[in-house]
Amino acid sequence: MTADRIFAAICVYLLLEFAWSYAYALLDEIQPGSFAASTEVGRNDYVARVMQLRYFSFMTLTTVGYGDVLPRSSTARTMAALEAVMGQIYLTVLVARLVGLHIVHANASRSRDGD
Template identity: 45%
Template sequence: MINFPRYSFASLFICLIFVGIVYPFIPKLITQNILLKGSFSILLIASVYIFSHNKKALIICLVLAIPTALSTWLSIISGAPALAIVDNATNVVFFLYVIFELIKIIFSASVVTRNIIYGAMSIYLLLGIMWAFVYALLDLLIVDAFGGIGYQSAHDLSQFIYFSYVTLTTLGYGDMVPLARPVQSIAAMEAITGQFFLTILVARLVGMHISQASNGDS
């Protein structure tokens, strides 16, 4: 059985809840964007901590996390569009790797524990965060990528987090919609990914629980 920090998934899940749910309720201030970026820095640390049991994964995660953190804060300080593009791109790569490694951990586990459940929920929330950075990147690269009464022309990551979770959960669009064909294709891909992940995850967890119960009875 894989050994990982006992409370690592719980701490990651709490960070994700703050970024995705609690943060939007904070009043809009000049420092709000800094607070969001700071939250993502903490999220980076929590993600790296998960792999403290695996030297190879830890090294790769650190190699990806350092330029991600640097580009994040440099983009705030300079405000240069080029750095914003690098910031979003490095975040996409980092969270994609974290999701990949977490999926390996969850699907290689043989027993359903509270930590495994936290990990499974964290993967789902991380998918929303990763796709949010994809949309933020596309918004910088494609003219009129998004539209709607809820879309703000100023580059605001929080609106892409909202859009990403609406897409991931197939809630349905209303105030913000994808206009450019590439963005529409990416949004459809995220919706399909979200449904596939939930279906496969539930099947895996149920299978693990049945196997666990059968072994207990025997």
């Protein structure tokens, strides 16, 4: 496992967060009021709204969930649950893959040293 592959895996994780944040922004455009926040931004300030939803997405993907931005509609709640599960599955598979590659590499090194 090279450093490039590890950085690529991190980039994919961050791209997941960006994709979900734009999906949330699209949902909020289609169904206004799908999300509630402790500090509301104006409906006309699209960039601030996307940044707020990006923050929500990152907190959901990492399953931190501070609770200052909440999904209100059933669609938003379903999407948030899917994102949280996806984030956990991604990390689980990534760690399992890294451990598996490390074991294979260690076994290959031992067999070369034993020859």
